[in-house]
Amino acid sequence: MNETNRVYLYDTTLRDGAQTSGVDFTVADKIAIAQELDALGIDYVEGGWPGANPTDNAFFADPPKLPRAIFTAFGMTRRPGRSASNDPGLSALLDSQSPAICIVGKTWDFHVDVALAIPRAENLALIADSIREIKARGREPLFDAEHFFDGYKANPGYALSCVQAAYEAGARWVVLCDTNGGTLPHEVESIVGQVAKHIPGSHLGIHTHNDTENAVSNSIAAVRAGVRLVQGTLNGLGERCGNANLLSLIPTLSVKMGYDIGITKEGMARLVHISRMLDERLNRTSNRHAAYVGESAFAHKGGLHVSAVEKDPTSYEHVDPSLVGNRRHVLVSDQAGRSNILARLREVGVNVDPKDDRVGVLVDLVKQKEFEGFAFDGAEASFELLARRALGEVPDYFRLAAFRVLDERRWNAKGELVTLSEATTKVEVPGPNGPDNVMTVAEGNGPVNALDQALRKALIPVYPALDGMRLVDYKVRILNAQDGTKAVTRVMIETADRHGQRWATVGVSANVIDASFNALSDSITYCLYRSGAAIDSAQAA
Numbered sequence: 001m002n003e004t005n006r007v008y009l010y011d012t013t014l015r016d017g018a019q020t021s022g023v024d025f026t027v028a029d030k031i032a033i034a035q036e037l038d039a040l041g042i043d044y045v046e047g048g049w050p051g052a053n054p055t056d057n058a059f060f061a062d063p064p065k066l067p068r069a070i071f072t073a074f075g076m077t078r079r080p081g082r083s084a085s086n087d088p089g090l091s092a093l094l095d096s097q098s099p100a101i102c103i104v105g106k107t108w109d110f111h112v113d114v115a116l117a118i119p120r121a122e123n124l125a126l127i128a129d130s131i132r133e134i135k136a137r138g139r140e141p142l143f144d145a146e147h148f149f150d151g152y153k154a155n156p157g158y159a160l161s162c163v164q165a166a167y168e169a170g171a172r173w174v175v176l177c178d179t180n181g182g183t184l185p186h187e188v189e190s191i192v193g194q195v196a197k198h199i200p201g202s203h204l205g206i207h208t209h210n211d212t213e214n215a216v217s218n219s220i221a222a223v224r225a226g227v228r229l230v231q232g233t234l235n236g237l238g239e240r241c242g243n244a245n246l247l248s249l250i251p252t253l254s255v256k257m258g259y260d261i262g263i264t265k266e267g268m269a270r271l272v273h274i275s276r277m278l279d280e281r282l283n284r285t286s287n288r289h290a291a292y293v294g295e296s297a298f299a300h301k302g303g304l305h306v307s308a309v310e311k312d313p314t315s316y317e318h319v320d321p322s323l324v325g326n327r328r329h330v331l332v333s334d335q336a337g338r339s340n341i342l343a344r345l346r347e348v349g350v351n352v353d354p355k356d357d358r359v360g361v362l363v364d365l366v367k368q369k370e371f372e373g374f375a376f377d378g379a380e381a382s383f384e385l386l387a388r389r390a391l392g393e394v395p396d397y398f399r400l401a402a403f404r405v406l407d408e409r410r411w412n413a414k415g416e417l418v419t420l421s422e423a424t425t426k427v428e429v430p431g432p433n434g435p436d437n438v439m440t441v442a443e444g445n446g447p448v449n450a451l452d453q454a455l456r457k458a459l460i461p462v463y464p465a466l467d468g469m470r471l472v473d474y475k476v477r478i479l480n481a482q483d484g485t486k487a488v489t490r491v492m493i494e495t496a497d498r499h500g501q502r503w504a505t506v507g508v509s510a511n512v513i514d515a516s517f518n519a520l521s522d523s524i525t526y527c528l529y530r531s532g533a534a535i536d537s538a539q540a541a
């Protein structure tokens with residue numbers, strides 16, 4: 001691979017990513033994320049802005065050991081009226097001991113006039129002096145040319161003189177920033193082409209924002225025009241609409257465009273893990289539809305798609321999902337044909353002859369149920385039960401004879417207003433001498449919780465496998481909102497067992513408690529089926 005094919009990656013998750021609304025990293029988060037980035041093979045890891053806040057100060061005071069990546073501090077040029085050697089902001093960066101320092105500076109004449117309110121020539125001195133000081137102190141200087149594209153459009157000569165000042169003062173990388181995120185790919189490609197006539201591409205970088213949904217495209221356009229360093233963030237975090245998503249850029253630059261980005265095959269296969277790790281740390285729901293790494297990035301729903309994917313996955317997949325650590329999913333819904341059903345059955349270990357009449361019956365059943373309001377795309381356990389029941393494989397572990405739920409709001413002994421629910425269930429379970437009718441009562445903080453508790457009380461003595469099963473998510477959706485309180489509701493439940501295995505079930509009814517019971521009942525049945533609970537052994541118990 002020749003040198004011009006090498007594109008360096010610079011991660012700014014811990015700095016620009018920290019500017020995302022709702023994101024607030026702890027020092028522990030920063031350490032864990034920096035280590036993941038290093039293990040992935042990112043060239044530069046920007047840790048934050050030493051001197052800007054206590055978290056970044058603590059992080060830079062005791063930075064993680066990164067065997068591979070260049071740990072980088074971010075800050076701004078010296079302030080007007082201060083010398084570079086006596087500027088408190090610059091001193092904080094130099095005190096951080098990080099081997100590389102990236103400083104942001106103005107390149108749009110409008111910002112120099114309005115935000116800094118200094119003569120334009122003085123801004124050039126701010127930039128050059130700061131870069132020279134960093135270099136003189138033995139660090140690698142990088143220059144983030146703020147608002148470069150807007151600046152270039154307004155006054156190309158001045159914008160160029162700013163980046164040239166940085167380059168001539170010794171900046172290893174001059175990073176052209178689309179700070180407001182409004183530049184389009186064709187503009188980026190053309191402007192970078194102009195700049196590359198003055199500063200070699202091997203010293204140019206790109207930093208884009210996603211305000212027109214073009215951050216990744218703009219980065220690609222810049223690379224095509226010659227830049228050899230790309231700044232971005234994990235999952236596209238960043239100020240306002242975010243930065244270029246490195247998790248999209250990495251496979252695109254490497255697998256599709258053939259650049260050497262220093263990421264090994266093993267690193268590439270960790271992309272899904274890294275994306276989810278970040279979401280877990282930030283307590284955010286992962287974007288199912290994220291390119292490459294989303295749960296749905298290789299999910300096939302349309303019957304025509306699945307039919308072809310079954311013959312050859314490349315028919316509807318732009319890359320092999322395993323390259324980025326993802327996997328293929330086949331969804332079952334009213335968009336399904338026989339191929340979806342057969343593929344899903346195979347996935348769960350059921351081998352049916354494709355010509356078996358029951359497959360057609362199951363396709364019709366799924367479509368009818370979806371018409372009634374069920375959604376099996378997302379409730380895979382309910383689909384598996386539906387299929388296995390159609391094949392006569394699921395025993396009747398228990399039978400509900402009746403349930404009743406009471407809700408009460410009252411003042412408790414401490415003078416607090418509390419709402420409590422009480423559920424009574426009557427279920428028929430296998431007993432040593434034939435079916436037993438068990439009646440249980442339980443309280444809960446809501447009707448579904450009370451129902452869940454009452455059912456477990458009845459079932460756990462017979463089926464110990466249910467011990468440790470817990471509800472982890474509960475969602476209600478109104479299906480025909482125009483009917484107001486008479487609307488049909490769909491309840492989706494996610495359950496986990498004590499080993500951390502999770503499964504999702506669905507229930508539908510005009511009555512939300514009834515819909516919840518149906519989803520709950522499927523969830524319990526699924527747990528029993530998977531645990532291999534046998535009715536005979538339950539009877540023995």
Ligand SMILES: CC(=O)SCCNC(=O)CCNC(=O)[C@H](O)C(C)(C)COP(=O)(O)OP(=O)(O)OC[C@H]1O[C@@H](n2cnc3c(N)ncnc32)[C@H](O)[C@@H]1OP(=O)(O)O
Nearest residue numbers: 049051052053076077078079080104105106115116146179
């Ligand atoms: C495009 C980007 O995303 S750059 C990164 C932006 N990120 C952040 O700002 C997050 C961290 N920032 C902070 O914690 C604070 O802003 C600090 C600590 C850096 C500075 O805080 P303060 O000293 O209170 O200043 P404040 O944030 O109000 O304003 C910034 C000042 O820097 C000046 N300034 C802005 N850019 C530059 C620059 N490149 N070079 C020199 N001075 C600059 C502004 O003109 C302003 O000066 P003024 O106070 O004389 O008007």
Ligand SMILES: CC(=O)C(=O)O
Nearest residue numbers: 104144146147177179
């Ligand atoms: C430096 C930076 O974050 C920007 O210009 O957007």
